[in-house]
Amino acid sequence: MRPAEPALTASYLDGFTEDPGYLDYGRIGPLSRAVLAESLGQGEILARARYGSLGHFGGQDLRMRAAVAALTRFRADQVVAQPNTSMGLMHAMFGLTGDVLLSPADFPSLPFAAMRAAEALHVATPLWLEAGTTSERAGQVTPRQVRDQLTPGTVAVAVSLVDSRTGFRTDLEGIRQVIGDRLLIVDAIQGFGVVDAAYEVADVVASGGQKWARAGWGTGFLALSDRAVERLTPVMSGFTGTMPAGSDELPWDDVPPPVRAAAAFGVTNADGIAQARFASALEEIQAVGVDVIESAVAANTERLIDLADEFGIGVASSRDARERAGMVVLQPPAERLTALGAALHNHGLTTTVRSGSVRLSTHARLAEETVDMLRGAFVAYTAAARY
Numbered sequence: 001m002r003p004a005e006p007a008l009t010a011s012y013l014d015g016f017t018e019d020p021g022y023l024d025y026g027r028i029g030p031l032s033r034a035v036l037a038e039s040l041g042q043g044e045i046l047a048r049a050r051y052g053s054l055g056h057f058g059g060q061d062l063r064m065r066a067a068v069a070a071l072t073r074f075r076a077d078q079v080v081a082q083p084n085t086s087m088g089l090m091h092a093m094f095g096l097t098g099d100v101l102l103s104p105a106d107f108p109s110l111p112f113a114a115m116r117a118a119e120a121l122h123v124a125t126p127l128w129l130e131a132g133t134t135s136e137r138a139g140q141v142t143p144r145q146v147r148d149q150l151t152p153g154t155v156a157v158a159v160s161l162v163d164s165r166t167g168f169r170t171d172l173e174g175i176r177q178v179i180g181d182r183l184l185i186v187d188a189i190q191g192f193g194v195v196d197a198a199y200e201v202a203d204v205v206a207s208g209g210q211k212w213a214r215a216g217w218g219t220g221f222l223a224l225s226d227r228a229v230e231r232l233t234p235v236m237s238g239f240t241g242t243m244p245a246g247s248d249e250l251p252w253d254d255v256p257p258p259v260r261a262a263a264a265f266g267v268t269n270a271d272g273i274a275q276a277r278f279a280s281a282l283e284e285i286q287a288v289g290v291d292v293i294e295s296a297v298a299a300n301t302e303r304l305i306d307l308a309d310e311f312g313i314g315v316a317s318s319r320d321a322r323e324r325a326g327m328v329v330l331q332p333p334a335e336r337l338t339a340l341g342a343a344l345h346n347h348g349l350t351t352t353v354r355s356g357s358v359r360l361s362t363h364a365r366l367a368e369e370t371v372d373m374l375r376g377a378f379v380a381y382t383a384a385a386r387y
Helices: 010-014 033-050 060-072 085-094 109-121 143-151 172-179 225-231 272-288 290-310 333-347 368-384
Strands: 080-081 098-102 124-128 154-160 183-187 205-207 220-224 327-330 352-354 357-361
Touching: 010 272, 033 333, 060 080, 060 220, 060 272, 085 109, 085 154, 085 205, 085 220, 098 109, 109 124, 109 154, 143 172, 154 172, 172 183, 172 357, 183 225, 183 290, 220 225, 225 272, 272 290, 333 352, 333 357, 333 368
Parallel strands: 098 124, 098 154, 154 183, 183 205
Antiparallel strands: 080 220, 205 220, 327 357, 352 357
16 A cells, blocks of 8 residues: 655645656756746846846845755855855865865765865865774765764864765764764755755755755855854855845955855855746745655655565665665666666666666655556566576
8 A cells, every 4th residue: 555645735746747757866856847937937037137127136145045044944144155066065175174074985076075175275184984884885974983083183074964876864963963063064965855954963064956956957055154154264255255145235446355154155146047946946845844845755765665675676775764865776686787777768767877776766756657667667677587
């Protein structure tokens, strides 16, 4: 029997307009109906450029920051727009002085930012986490692992909220408890919008809106605690970084220092249409509730795991709901990976196949037709194994 769905509104569920067979939110989330309408409406305003209309785009910055603040529990003035997660992480890593502890197996955005900062400025040094037990896989960062590898020179710990290869969900509160007053930097992209995480225990949160938030590319933010603002140097700070959030007074004829605020980590004016798309997506999430969305995602994830079990396909990702978000990582025998990928492809399923595994990622809406298509692919895959 299909598990009962949480109380999701019909309007929210109707906002999923992608074709059946889509199970790849970990790569890109198709635009929601509300976001698409927002994008078209904002594009029409810019295309017509009626008298007095262009100032409207400047107001999208505050709208976006307020929406991010509502979901992260940071203040709106602690949020600054970024074009993507990677740029936000670059700002954080280039601003550090001291050692930063992180996993080399993390999504490349984090280790690349740490290494590029070390190579360019020679003031921050990456310390690479190692899996401490046979039960810990690369990319699964645990509080025990972090505690055991902290050094006196460690000034920050950087983690992904959800690991992109294993689907493992990091215990932010546990890590905060073991690192003391060191900065906690979080790459939140693989859970933002569907994981009701304790963002308030972090000092730096960077994310984009193109995955689970379904806001499209060019949407992102950097949220900084007051402690992070005090400790990080805004190395890449443009003219907007000299202006308090919400100000439009340009620093003509002078180059003043950056403000002591999150706004210092901005370079130039953001894309107002992208900010409107992002704000629209986050407002929709806020109206429903991240906890409600998370429950629906958990139920749909369980359905995918049950289906894989039915056909004897190995599940490498965690079965503990507390350790996962919307990803299910299938790990067939190495010699059968191509066969599984082909079966999924031939049945019209969009997934990610890489590093010896298949990653399925589902959202709050899982169409019955998609489930039927996945079942058909599994039938074809297991039937081929008999020959």
